[in-house]
Amino acid sequence: MAEKKMVDVFSDIERETAMTANPAGYAVTELGARDERIVTLAADMSNTVAEFIAKFPERYIECGIAETNSVSLAAGLASAGLIPYIYSMSPFGMLKTCEQWRTDVDYNHLPVRLVGRLSGVAMGYFGTSHYAVEDIAIARTMNNTVVLSPADAASCVSLMMSTADLEVPVYIRIAEGVGKVYDEAPAYEYGKWPRLRSGGDVTLIGHGMGTGLAAAAAEALYEHDSIEADVFDAAYLRPYDEAALLASAQKTGRVLTIEEHSVVGGLGTIVAETVARAGLVVRLDQVALPDKDLEVGVPAELYEYYGLTPSNVAAKARNLVRR
Amino acid sequence: MPADTTLERGRPLTGAELLHRADWIRLQTVDLIAQAGLGHYSSTFSAAELVATLYYRALRLRPGEPHWPDRDRFLLGKGHVATGLWPVLADLGYYPRDWLKQFGKVGSPLNDHPNMKLAPGIDFSSGSLGHNLSVGAGMALAARLTGRDYRTFVLTGDGELQEGQVWEAAMAASHYKLGNLVAIVDANGFSGAGPTSAAMNIEPLGKRFEAFGWTVREIDGHDAPTLLKTFDELPDPGSHEPVAVIARTRKGHGVDFMEKQPQAWHLGLLNAEQYADVVAEISARMELANG
Secondary structure: OOOOOHHHHHOOOOOOOHHHHOHHHHHHHHHHHHOOOEEEEEOOOHHHHHHHHHHOHHHEEEOOOOHHHHHHHHHHHHHOOOEEEEEEEOHHHHHOOHHHHHHHHHOOOOOOEEEEEOOEOOOHHHOHHHOEOOHHHHHOOOOOOEEEOOOOHHHHHHHHHHOOOOOOOEEEEOOOOOOOOOOOOOOOOOOOOOEEEOOOOEEEEEOOHHHHHHHHHHHHHHHHHOOOEEEEEOOEEEOOOHHHHHHHHHHHOEEEEEEEEEOOOOHHHHHHHHHHHOOOOOEEEEEEEOOOOOOOOOHHHHHHHOOOOHHHHHHHHHHHHHO | OOOOOOEOOOOOOOHHHHHHHHHHHHHHHHHHHHHHOOEOHHHHHHOHHHHHHHHHHHOOEOOOOOOOOOOOEEEEOOHHHHHHOHHHHHHHOOOOHHHHHHOOOOOOOOOOOOOOOOOOOOOOOOOOOOOHHHHHHHHHHHHHHHOOOOOEEEEEEOHHHHOHHHHHHHHHHHHOOOOOEEEEEEEOOEEOOEEHHHHOOOOOHHHHHHHOOOEEEEEEOOOHHHHHHHHHOOOOOOOOOOEEEEEEOOOOOOOHHHHHOHHHHOOEOOOHHHHHHHHHHHHHHHHHHHO
């Protein structure tokens, strides 16, 4: 992952199968074979659903470079009984269209799915116009939307399969900078966080690429410092696993969140709000992107620059434990 | 009426009856706004004949089964004129007339802008201008994908056409050859703050829609024979060009002092004397028509 170059974000290099190359595209093709009501839409992003289009050409709706229209159009399709999956770039999905999503999809409880590829800083040196580091902060305030952030390819497929029958809107935020976390993807339960590891010294919670970082850091903490971490995959950000969070926070007294998202409004905020409401006294810290103008570069260097690395996660966890 | 009773397209309605219905909508609107304390008079009045034509003539409906898959859809893009729609839906039996008494109160399913989750007969929520033509295009596309022959009508304001999303939808509708989609523009010439084209020119509307690949019918939106003919003779839903009915209307039509000062009555509340004058003017016209 660390040596990934810009070109790798758009290619299948080092990837083995259709499933790992484009898990969200693979999953919707599998789902489409089971359910005729499923249609896909994209605004000049048809490459993300090439497999679906090859199998079900009449069920793909190209929207041209008109993202706002794609969301309202999908709401119309859903109101007539179809199940639309919109494939977008996160900055132009949840961010550009958030009012259409709120007013047409969320408020009307329609089963539209927005798959946000290239989230966080995955677009790297394209520049900050192409970043989506505020999308979870926005999506999680929507009344009826389920917000998901898969940890890797296998978990993406598992999450998409397990949410296919939800009769509510779903936002699936795809991180591109993920390594393999699961040999076999967990069967996700609605609103629950799978536990990757048990420990009593510190709680590490990640989503998207943050999950893999948490798992790798926990390994290092145990091997080098004998620190035992509770590690969770916060794939569900709305609803989220309040019970698991509070039980673990109470046990360890220290919680570190890891996410490729702004420090404002994402998982770090969810955790802080939740422990404060519960009246727990807990030491908190975040590995996330700062609340200021972000640098531009290839993703691997940006992750290094902003500390989205196992070594920085481990260092912050160590500080929490020793403080 | 039994739940599966279908009101077919082209129901009997004379021109005089259409105008009478439109005036009845105006009277009902005045009462609903009086009850709520504030409302959109003049833009509801410009659309009254259009709403009457649709609901008493053109739309295929099943009020006892609001989600009937083959119903024609109607989307009120200019959602702020819902006061003109609520009495019509009650009259057709979508909900009891008693519901109107709760209009404007907390917990009422009927709001100033329509909510599809609350009010039976509302095919889609509106209020945020510029969205509904996209949504309607989605419904029309869904009809194609599921092999149904319903039509989707979207009533937009002319000011609403300043929203860029409308033209994204216009492009998509012609690209997908949605002859089952009908946009009706209530071209009353005014938006909230003044004359529409003084704020941002939207003319020539007909040519603009034609350039986007639409079939255009430009009509007098208050003339009963024209309205009946236009909606009776819409191209078949299976045809390949979406249809824009550009209805030239007068904001505040039907009440003399509002038509003279349409902008003043975009949003407001009649005082007791004005209320009496408005009711008298409209009622006199309705009685004359009856007589």
